[in-house]
Structures are given as C-alpha cells and as structure tokens.
Amino acid sequence: MSIVRESLNTFPDLVELDALHLMVIVDNEIDHMSSAPTEVGHTTQSSKLCKDKRNLDKEKSTETTGIKDNVEHRILFDTGPQPTIFLENARRLEIEFEKIEVIVLSHWHIDHSGGMLAAVDKIREARSKQGLEPVMVDLHPDRPDQRGACLKKPSAESHDLSEYVAWDKDPSFSELENAGGKVSQNDLAHTICDGFFGVSGLIPRKTSYETGIPNHVRWSEKTKSWNSEPEIMDERYLVARVKSRGVVVLTGCSHAGVINVCQDVKRALLEGNSNASNNELFFVMGGFHLAGASVETRIQVINPSFMAPGHCSGWRAKSALEHAMPGKVMSLGAGSEFSINKQHGA
Numbered sequence: 001m002s003i004v005r006e007s008l009n010t011f012p013d014l015v016e017l018d019a020l021h022l023m024v025i026v027d028n029e030i031d032h033m034s035s036a037p038t039e040v041g042h043t044t045q046s047s048k049l050c051k052d053k054r055n056l057d058k059e060k061s062t063e064t065t066g067i068k069d070n071v072e073h074r075i076l077f078d079t080g081p082q083p084t085i086f087l088e089n090a091r092r093l094e095i096e097f098e099k100i101e102v103i104v105l106s107h108w109h110i111d112h113s114g115g116m117l118a119a120v121d122k123i124r125e126a127r128s129k130q131g132l133e134p135v136m137v138d139l140h141p142d143r144p145d146q147r148g149a150c151l152k153k154p155s156a157e158s159h160d161l162s163e164y165v166a167w168d169k170d171p172s173f174s175e176l177e178n179a180g181g182k183v184s185q186n187d188l189a190h191t192i193c194d195g196f197f198g199v200s201g202l203i204p205r206k207t208s209y210e211t212g213i214p215n216h217v218r219w220s221e222k223t224k225s226w227n228s229e230p231e232i233m234d235e236r237y238l239v240a241r242v243k244s245r246g247v248v249v250l251t252g253c254s255h256a257g258v259i260n261v262c263q264d265v266k267r268a269l270l271e272g273n274s275n276a277s278n279n280e281l282f283f284v285m286g287g288f289h290l291a292g293a294s295v296e297t298r299i300q301v302i303n304p305s306f307m308a309p310g311h312c313s314g315w316r317a318k319s320a321l322e323h324a325m326p327g328k329v330m331s332l333g334a335g336s337e338f339s340i341n342k343q344h345g346a
Contacts, residue, residue: 009189009268011198016243016278019067022250022285022338025089026080026115027310031331039245040283040306041339042330048092049335063100064250066196066240073193075102076123077238077250079115086115087122089334097126102136102192103181104199106252106286107235108143110168117171117179124180134182138192138199140234141185143170146219150226164217164226187234189268198239203256204264205231210257213289237261241269243342246282246305253287253312262304283340285332286310290317308332 023045030049036042065074074096080086090097100123105113116137123135148166173183188201205211212230219226232255240248249265251258262281269279281304291314307325309318310332322329 007188007201008204009200009202009264011189011191011239011268013191013195014198014239014241014269015068015195016241017066017068017196017342018243019339019341020240020242020248021065021067021340022248022336023063023093023095024310024332024334024336025063025093025095026078026086027332027334027336028312029310029331029333030335031333032335034331036330037306037327039340040308040330041341043337043339044333045093045335045337048094049089063095064197064238064240065099066193068196071194072099073101073196074099075104075193075197076100076119077104078106078112078252079103079119081111081114083115083118087118090119090122093335097123098130098132100127100135102138102197104138104192104197104236104238105140106237106250107232107255108140108170109147109232109253110170112252113170114168117175120176120179120181128180134180136192137176137181137183139173139176139183139185140236141187142234143173144218145169145221147229148217148219148226150215150217150228152215166219196240198268200236200239200264200268202233203235203237203260205256205260206263207257207259210260212255231255237265239265239269241278242282242340243278245340245342246278246280248282248340249284249286249304251284251286251288253289255289258284258288258290280305282306283308283338285338288313288317290314304328306330308336308338 032044063076065072146166146169148164151163151165177183191198214230216229217226218229235255238250251261254261283306284304285308288309289312291312306328308330
C-alpha cells in the first residue's frame, strides 16, 4: 500500500540564482539539429555521444548546476534505466562526478532509478579522491516492493485477459548506502544546496482530466498480489528560480499531470513570497507523460515562457504544444544543454 503524507508544498528559502545550467545525460532521443529560443541558451553536446572511443579519456561535465554570487551547487536529477547507459553517456558527455553533491530521484520507477547504484558508486569514487563528503541521495520514503503494468491481450474467445508484467526492482535504501551514498528520505517539500533547489512533496491532484496511467500496478510482498496504482503518488518535482527570468521546473514523468505540477509550483512559490514578479514559469522540462491512447486526449495548453518535453511526453503532445505555443517548445534529447542566465543589469 502506498502511504504518502499530504502537506502543501512551499519553498520560503528558495533563493534567486544568477544562472542555471542543465545537461541531459539520458533521454529517449537525440536531436542536435532543431533550433531553440536564445533565451534558454540551448546548445547540444550530442555529437560527443557518437565520437570515437579513442578520444574518451575524460570523466567530467555538467548536470543541473545553480550559480549565485560565484558559488556553485551541482545535483543529478534521476539516472536513467540502466547503469551502462548512464555511465557511457556520462563518460562521453564528460560529467564531473566529483562536483555532484546531491542525487534527487523524482519517483520510484526503474527507468529513472536503474542507473542510480552505478551513479552513486562513481560519484563516491570521484569525491573520495578529492576528500569530499559522500553524495546525498534524496529519496521518497515510500519505496514500492515492485512496480509493473497490467496489459490486456485478446483471447481466442475475444475476451480480454490480464497479464501482469513486472519491472525490475528499484535499488533499496541499504544498497544505495552500501554503494557510498548518504540516504535522505523526504516526503515533504524542502530545499537543498543552500536553497538553490526545491524538491516537492506530494503533488496535489486538482484537474479532472489528469488521472494517471490506468495500467500501472504495484506488487505487495505482504499479500503476494498486484494492486492498481495509476497515480504514482511518490513522484516529486524539482524547482529553481533564476533572477530576472523566473521559475524553472524539472519533472520526472508528470504522473500527477504536468498542469497539476505547474499549477502547484506557481501556488507554492506565491505562498508567503512578496516577490511575485519573479514567480512566473519560465521553463518547464522533463517527462510530461502524454503518450498513449489513454492520455493523448488530455493534451492541454499551459503557459510557461518555454517548454522542453522529453522522455514519456510523446510526439503527439510535442506537436500539439508547438502548435499552441509556436517557437516556445524545443527538443529535449540526450546531450541537450541549457544555460539560463539573469538578464544584463538585473
């Protein structure tokens, strides 16, 4: 059974950054040709993913880096489905593992946590050589025994039969600690890295049409049974604020619904904050989970300045969003890099 505490998300100590740099290490696609608005400073390092192996003798790069008053904090948001994919992409993109202070897992799904043990071990190795503290691993405490999908297949008699397909298990808390991580379990909103980044708790479900993915299920070791779990209540978003630009939101899959996410971010940052002028949504990136017949009908228009849908968003959603927001939607492929800087004079 999923147990999630409900409390309004607020981030009263979230600071204004001078700059925010984002590097996509793992995603479902590569796109090094499409144009992007200059305001998000988009470049692509995807050519590095294809370069000859004999040039691969470095292990450094960026992930999500906040900068304020010449102070940097760097984190890793999710780790992809497989250790080999994460490590090879990170190597080719020249990730600076020793600079990663925190790993934030958006939610317990193997396509987001599968590379985490390898990431923790690699960061431990790099940070220990520099005499640095172990990496913090920020996790929701409600880790499932296992998750999967309930698939329907027609029988010879034309009746639907259910087939439960189990996904690989997420890494356990003890496995992550043994790999060298310092596990921190959080199910309420909080900030990390001196207030550079905010991590949400429960994302309120407000819209009538964002009701999750119907065939998602959760295994109970206690009852030895699969149970319906369409909403994935342990999912969390990441938020940062850039001076004179506005709010940047990172989503894992938006199982709560990307509109619910955006509405909650705006409410959370307005709570007790008089600086309303810098609480507008500037950039929303990540998985929007708008692919598949059951959810493609829910594609709605939200109004950030720019969006980068990736992972589970689906091409129909990307097409619909570009049609509704021409010039404001961009590709989010592996190797994509975004640099959001405060405006001159701000």
